[in-house]
Amino acid sequence: MDSLEMNELFGRIYENKAVLITGHTGFKGSWLALWLSQIGAKVIGYALPPPTSPSHAELLGIECLSNIGDIRDSEKLKNVIHRHKPEIIFHLAAQPLVRASYKNPVETFSTNIMGTINLLEACKDAPGLKAVVIVTSDKCYENKEWLRAYRENDPLGGYDPYSASKGCVEIITSSYRHSFFPVDKYGSHHSILLASARAGNAIGGGDWAQDRLIPDIVRAASRSETILIRSPKAIRPWQHVLELLSGYLMLGQKLLEAKPQFAQAWNFGPRQEDNLDVKSIVQRLQRHWKTINYQLSAKDDLHEANLLKLDSSKANSNLNWTPVWTIDEAIEMTGEWYRSFYEHNEIISEQQLKRYIQAAKQKNLQWAETNEIFANQA
Numbered sequence: 546m547d548s549l550e551m552n553e554l555f556g557r558i559y560e561n562k563a564v565l566i567t568g569h570t571g572f573k574g575s576w577l578a579l580w581l582s583q584i585g586a587k588v589i590g591y592a593l594p595p596p597t598s599p600s601h602a603e604l605l606g607i608e609c610l611s612n613i614g615d616i617r618d619s620e621k622l623k624n625v626i627h628r629h630k631p632e633i634i635f636h637l638a639a640q641p642l643v644r645a646s647y648k649n650p651v652e653t654f655s656t657n658i659m660g661t662i663n664l665l666e667a668c669k670d671a672p673g674l675k676a677v678v679i680v681t682s683d684k685c686y687e688n689k690e691w692l693r694a695y696r697e698n699d700p701l702g703g704y705d706p707y708s709a710s711k712g713c714v715e716i717i718t719s720s721y722r723h724s725f726f727p728v729d730k731y732g733s734h735h736s737i738l739l740a741s742a743r744a745g746n747a748i749g750g751g752d753w754a755q756d757r758l759i760p761d762i763v764r765a766a767s768r769s770e771t772i773l774i775r776s777p778k779a780i781r782p783w784q785h786v787l788e789l790l791s792g793y794l795m796l797g798q799k800l801l802e803a804k805p806q807f808a809q810a811w812n813f814g815p816r817q818e819d820n821l822d823v824k825s826i827v828q829r830l831q832r833h834w835k836t837i838n839y840q841l842s843a844k845d846d847l848h849e850a851n852l853l854k855l856d857s858s859k860a861n862s863n864l865n866w867t868p869v870w871t872i873d874e875a876i877e878m879t880g881e882w883y884r885s886f887y888e889h890n891e892i893i894s895e896q897q898l899k900r901y902i903q904a905a906k907q908k909n910l911q912w913a914e915t916n917e918i919f920a921n922q923a
């Protein structure tokens with residue numbers, strides 16, 4: 546696929562647009578920066594230095610206007626937004642880990658909550674800004690260990706500090722939307738559409754975070770060590786990182802197209818059959834990387850939800866968003882990415898992004914359509 550065709554994705558909406566990603570030095574942010582740069586956006590980043598070494602962002606070396614700063618530094622953040630004048634902001638910067646949040650609750654709450662408030666304050670008088678997508682999590686819901694998947698209008702909550710911080714961020718986002726960017730006064734009193742996105746457990750190459758399943762496994766495999774798997778029976782909504790990014794980008798497209806009905810909260814989770822337990826994920830990953838050795842742990846020291854599923858029917862029907870890869874394909878891509886990295890010193894993110902887009906085209910997904918007339922339909 547040549548770059549011209551790439552630019553045509555998402556109805557060409559991102560071509561030549563200034564797009565700010567907070568958290569561009571992290572796992573999801575670096576994949577988003579790659580995708581946006583490939584489709585012709587001018588990518589601006591704001592984040593702390595890469596949280597891990599190796600770092601996907603550093604390995605990719607994407608050309609972007611990278612600003613290193615703390616999201617809690619309101620003046621610096623505001624200056625960056627005013628200087629670069631993004632038309633859309635994807636807010637991903639956060640302390641994203643449950644176990645780290647038990648160790649550092651104050652940092653987790655201040656980064657995730659005050660960071661989001663600083664961003665939304667800076668948005669109020671940001672020149673040329675049209676759209677903001679706040680990234681929270683499947684963990685923002687009050688977990689009732691329900692068999693059924695959580696919907697957007699289920700109660701928010703959070704047991705551990707990370708989950709609670711993401712529940713708070715949802716409430717704050719809703720408050721700012723009602724108080725400062727109300728949908729019914731869009732176009733007359735303000736010109737910003739604000740939405741939030743709740744996705745599941747992202748897997749894919751380039752993640753080296755601590756205490757996350759896939760990074761822990763690949764770290765151990767790369768050293769030929771045996772890994773102890775915590776909570777093997779815990780069920781999570783696993784999905785390839787590109788799946789949720791396609792959701793964020795579709796949502797951003799609708800907001801940039803000035804469609805106020807999309808300024809709300811959205812779930813972007815996997816198909817119901819892809820909600821698997823931890824043990825099944827490890828077993829499937831091992832099929833693609835034989836060096837993986839693991840032992841299952843009987844219990845866990847810290848509380849984490851056992852059963853967590855996301856219902857994405859709203860995104861399926863209203864946004865026409867749907868996952869592209871099955872969980873087996875997502876795991877295969879993930880295994881292949883890490884093996885290429887550890888065994889051949891190759892970074893295959895760009896190739897995998899192209900394969901993902903090709904698969905979406907074959908499924909006739911609207912965002913992957915390169916015929917503009919079709920892509921611009923509601």
Ligand SMILES: NC(=O)c1ccc[n+]([C@@H]2O[C@H](COP(=O)([O-])OP(=O)(O)OC[C@H]3O[C@@H](n4cnc5c(N)ncnc54)[C@H](O)[C@@H]3O)[C@@H](O)[C@H]2O)c1
Nearest residue numbers: 568570571572573592593615616637638639641682746747
């Ligand atoms: N990875 C997942 O499975 C998952 C699932 C649900 C939601 N999320 C959310 O997606 C977003 C990105 O997660 P990720 O997995 O890429 O995490 P990550 O740790 O790889 O990246 C986090 C990013 O935030 C930045 N950051 C952290 N603290 C900061 C601060 N004080 N000031 C400025 N920048 C700061 C880091 O520098 C990095 O760029 C987060 O909001 C996270 O809560 C992730």
